[in-house]
Amino acid sequence: MSDTFWIRLFLIAGLYNLLAGLPLLIDPSILAWASGFKLPTGDWLFLRMTGAFVTVFAIGYFMVSSDLVRHRSIVVLGVIGKLAAFALLTIYLINGAIPFRAFLIGVGDLIFAIFFIRYLQTFAAR
Secondary structure (H helix, E strand, O other), rough: OOHHHHHHHHHHHHHHHHHHHHHHHHOOHHHHHHHHOOOOOOOOOHHHHHHHHHHHHHHHHHHHHHHHOOOOOHHHHHHHHHHHHHHHHHHHHHHHOOOHHHHHHHHHHHHHHHHHHHHHHHHOOO
C-alpha cells in the first residue's frame, strides 16, 4: 500500500472520529438520535468528555496523515482505543444494552484497528 493510501486512510479516520466526537462534545442528543443510544438523565459530563477524547484522536489521525513516520506512535494509541471501543460495544450488544446500529460504530472501529495494525507493520518503529 502506498503512502497516498495511508495518508487518505488517516484523513478518513480523522473525519470518522470528528463525526462521532463533535456531536458528543457539543450536544450528545444528536449522536443518541443517530445511534439509538438512550441518554442517561442528568448531567452529560462523561458523554462530553468522551466526545472530547474522540475529537482529540481525530486531531491525532490528521497529524499522522501529515507525517506517516514522525507521528507513528499516535497510531499505537489508536489501535488500543479502537479495539477497546469495539470490545465494549460488543459486550453491551451481547447484554442487550445497545441497539445493533450503535454496535456498527464499533465495527467501523474494528476495521480501522485492522488497518492501523497493518500500518504499524509497514512503518516499523525507528
